Amino acid sequence: MSKKRKQYSPQFKAKIAIEAIQGQKTTPEISSQYEIHPTMINTWKRQLLENASELFDKGKRASKAQSDTEAQINELYRQIGQLKVERGFFSQALRTAGSDTRKSLVDAQHHALSVVRQCQLLGVSRSSLYYQPIDPSDEEMTLLKLIDQQYLRTPFYGSRRMKAYLQTQGYTVNRKRVQRLMRQLGLQAIYPKPKLSESHPEHQIYPYLLRGVDIVSVNQVWSTDITYLPIFRGHFYLVAIMDWFSRKVLSWRVSNTMDVYFCLAALEEALNKYPIPEIFNSDQGAQFTAHVFTDCLKQAKVSISMDGRGRCHDNIFIERLWRSVKWELIYLKAFEDGQHLSQEVKSWFHWYNRQRPHQSLGYKTPDEIYYQCDSPM
Known part of the structure; x- marks a missing residue:
């Protein structure tokens, strides 16, 4: 039965090769001390000398690769920051656009962005894309016209009084329907009350400058x-x-x-x-x-x-x-x-x-x- 060949670690080979290069001991002395064949010592010494230059070149390549990687990371961070600024700009501009304009920007055939994600970015409801508006009925149009006419005569009428007025005209309506129709017309009873005019929460409100001001000329x-x-x-x-x-x-x-x-x-x-x-x-x-x-x-x-x-x-x-x-x-x-x-x-x-x-x-x-x-x- 043949004897199993002994295996040496890379660390052990490097140690022997370095001692041989130092020249403080002869090859037989190193062979006797570590119980290894002189041929192996010569081979390891030659391999270390031949490959030493590659270690320095490898270090340079690693340093250059690390530098390139850091530059790429910095460029990616720069691009991310630029994209965040640009997205903020377009998001702010889109908030002022009407819902119809924003819905028209959705591309159902986009290869990278799903319809759900596009709706999230544009701030529109996905269900609104598929909504088909129904033409108002003749009765609905008549009620809108009656409310609008009566409001001009009595702008202090709220939904309760407007409901009573419509009932006197022969229309069976409840207050919720009247409220919906008045909202559609943009009508509110005129009397001092809180939150009469709702503004956009992200828009600046300016003060009223005309209190006590005499209007005495055109273009004032x-x-x-x-x-x-x-x-x-x-x-x-x-x-x-x-x-x-x-x-x-x-x-x-x-x-x-x-x-x-x-x-x-x-x-x-x-x-x-x-x-x-x-x-x-x-x-x-x-x-x-x-x-x-x-x-x-x-x-x-x-x-x-x-x-x-x-x-x-x-x-x-x-x-x-x-x-x-x-x-x-x-x-x-x-x-x-x-x-x-x-x-x-x-x-x-x-x-x-x-x-x-x-x-x-x-x-x-x-x-x-x-x-x-x-x-x-």
């Missing part, structure tokens, strides 16, 4: 507001910008969604066509507190004023404009679609500015007052 104060316009099969929203002193409507826009962009378009048109006002007043609605809207005013160096909560008469002039629009146009005609509505609104505002006399203006038109008065310095 502009104001804006949004109202609801019913048509045969649905509704639209109207925003207008008015000069307080002359009551002139400077610009307006009609939209089928109540987002910031149609309000911004009206503001930019007014700022481009007319002298810059000193103060711009609005309510605390999310459209008017949006960053893109207030930034436009700041760039024009306009002081921003916002109605206080529970202050139902802070923007009374434009509220009177809505009453005139509805009683003198909207309730007298049937509109087929948004294009027809926009054409009629354009004609009405043209007539309002140039031909409609105002009792408060000494029976002069808004254009007569606006253009005969000097703008403030």
Whole structure:
């Protein structure tokens, strides 16, 4: 039976090779001391000498590889930080966009992002992607029109009184339905109460600057507001910008969604066509507190004023404009679609500015007052 060959560890081989290289002992002495064959000692010594240079080269390569790895990690951290900043920027911009705009950005065929993740990033409900709106019934449209008309006569009516009024007109409705319809119209009973106007929680609210201020010239104060316009099969929203002193409507826009962009378009048109006002007043609605809207005013160096909560008469002039629009146009005609509505609104505002006399203006038109008065310095 053959004797099993003895195995030596790498540490032992290195130790023997180093002693042989030091030259303090002869090869036979090392062989006798450790009971190993001289040939093995010579072999280990040769291998150590031949491979010593590779150890230093390997160290350099390892150092370079470590340096490259650290550079890659630093670059990845830089890219992560940049992506976080960019994501924060786009997230803030998307918050001001309407839900329809955000839903239109969802790509069901995206190869990397699921629909669920896209909805999370865009801040929309996944179920809303599949919702198919149902046209309101004839009864629903009639109720909306009756509520809107009665509100102009009695703006202090809440849902309880409005329900009672509708029941006198022969409609069996409960208070919850009336509340829903009034919310759809954007109507609330006018009387001082807390939280009358809900603003966006992340938008800045500006103070009301017009308390005790005498309005003595054109372009001293502009104001804006949004109202609801019913048509045969649905509704639209109207925003207008008015000069307080002359009551002139400077610009307006009609939209089928109540987002910031149609309000911004009206503001930019007014700022481009007319002298810059000193103060711009609005309510605390999310459209008017949006960053893109207030930034436009700041760039024009306009002081921003916002109605206080529970202050139902802070923007009374434009509220009177809505009453005139509805009683003198909207309730007298049937509109087929948004294009027809926009054409009629354009004609009405043209007539309002140039031909409609105002009792408060000494029976002069808004254009007569606006253009005969000097703008403030």
